[in-house]
Amino acid sequence: MSVRLKHNKKVVSSIIALVIACCSSFMAFAATYIYYSNGYISSTIPIENRVSYSEFDTAISAWNGTSTPAYIYTVPGSGNNWMIDNLYATTWQALYTPVNLQYIVFGRATKFKIELNRKYLVSCTSNEKTWTMVHELGHALTLGDNPSNTTTPDASIMNYGSNRQNYTPRADDITGVNATY
DSSP states (O other), X not given: OXXXXXXXXXXXXXXXXXXXXXXXXXXXXXXXXXXXXXXXXXXXXXXXXXXXXXXXHHHHHHHHXXXXXXXXXXXXXXXXXXXXXXXXXXXXXXXXXXXXXXXXXSSSEEEEEEEEEHHHXXXXXXXXXXXXXXXXXXXXXXXXXXXXXXXXXXXXXXXXXXXXXOOSOOHHHHXXXXXXX
């Protein structure tokens, strides 16, 4: 085998090792929080309150009280982002949906809606309703669902298994929002 071929094999091996190391680091980082690319374009979020639950203001305060640039405030009228509750004949408890996207078919949301399903929330405690709203607002703040974090489900409000009596955004959630904005 020539010296040149041995050198090329070493270079290729080094590149492969570097790629594996980078991917491993990224995967470890990604397990902390999951980025959601259709979150709102800004951490300052105007939102219309169309819900019949008094926990709406508490959910907003939960995010505004974090060490993130999140600033969510209530606005009147139409033409804005909104949160609404209704009786839906589906299996989901709540749903964040981008209405308009930055680049027509992709990018961050320039407008969104959050729908809360009364079918499931009717039997929830006040804290569980607030948890649901804080979780959905987490999507607006670019956080994806984190069902993979099963060893420490309370590390993220975006984890379905987290304690729903505690609606405070967790360290992983704060890290994710700060990394995005």
